[in-house]
Ligand SMILES: Nc1ncnc2c1ncn2[C@@H]1O[C@H](COP(=O)(O)OP(=O)(O)O)[C@@H](O)[C@H]1O
């Protein structure tokens with residue numbers, strides 16, 4: 113029996129859980145949201161029924177994690193840090209180096225740092241999580257669990273770009289894919305809810321948060337996904353452009369005098385997506401409110417956001433010669449009936465019959481299809497943290 117702290121530093125949030133393993137009892141969990149934005153807030157659930165909620169702005173991930181460290185003791189979630197026997201960290205980009213979770217060493221940290229260029233919004237936040245926890249728990253073993261690991265099963269025809277092959281050999285240029293712990297959790301959970309062996313299922317998992325990725329999961333294995341070499345690719349996101357014509361990069365450089373790095377890091381990663389189109393916010397709640405009041409281009413931003421996901425449903429259904437269930441997860445996928453409605457609209461032609469009344473659901477597991485629908489549609493709150501905890505104890509047991 114051991115207590116594990118799981119840290120999930122996303123691009124706009126810090127999520128954590130304290131779990132009793134292997135029972136998977138959740139002793140506490142919480143989220144620090146809108147990091148780097150105004151109207152920040154956090155909430156922590158503990159002691160089974162208690163909940164702390166507070167408005168507080170966080171200028172960066174470090175501030176949020178330091179507060180978490182204090183609250184763990186203040187709320188008596190633990191009596192002392194020595195009770196925590198291991199820490200599991202979500203790390204977004206494992207590049208070529210990591211195919212599975214690993215115990216964190218100085219060498220592992222250096223290798224994660226080396227992947228920072230490939231996930232500029234994420235690996236630095238993940239490293240902040242690792243360093244802050246090392247300060248609090250200097251002698252506690254820690255494990256890095258990579259978003260890229262679940263997608264290692266993709267076939268060559270999915271992960272190779274149609275580029276000169278030597279770039280793959282020389283530089284590791286390929287599709288890696290992200291949100292792996294989430295896609296793995298929700299697809300396994302979908303098989304349980306469908307009461308069918310996962311080996312027989314063709315699933316499309318839509319992880320729609322601040323970052324968005326769609327995965328085609330056949331027989332429990334990822335066979336394709338919308339993100340690519342970096343988490344910039346695929347559909348439009350909160351601040352990320354998703355796929356664009358690559359010729360736009362030198363064109364924008366020419367017009368604006370920016371360097372290639374500035375265009376990719378500052379414009380395509382941070383100032384595009386819903387924020388770029390609407391000029392209002394990267395946060396879907398703000399965009400939904402603005403669209404209701406018909407402010408600016410909020411409605412257009414919603415349409416762009418949803419229509420790109422909608423098209424992936426068609427694409428991955430073709431890819432798997434059919435689909436048994438479509439899954440919605442993460443902040444938007446779990447909560448926004450507006451986005452799910454736009455994504456699912458008109459898909460009756462491929463056997464998707466969904467019930468607008470059931471689709472009103474927020475933040476809990478639910479089927480939203482009509483019972484007779486050949487393709488099921490399921491909302492499943494993700495649980496990246498439990499997958500990270502499972503990987504952490506597996507890796508430590510073999511260590
Ligand atoms: N109740 C809600 N209704 C609509 N959107 C929501 C709701 N709760 C969260 N979201 C959206 O989810 C997104 C954040 O998702 P999340 O999965 O927490 O992101 P990340 O892990 O990438 O930081 C934000 O765009 C936020 O507006």
Ligand SMILES: CC(=O)OP(=O)(O)O
Pocket residue numbers: 121122123124204234259290291321322323324343
């Ligand atoms: C990989 C990725 O985009 O993660 P997040 O959704 O946490 O930003």
Ligand SMILES: [Mg+2]
Pocket residue numbers: 122123321322323442
């Ligand atoms: Mg996330």
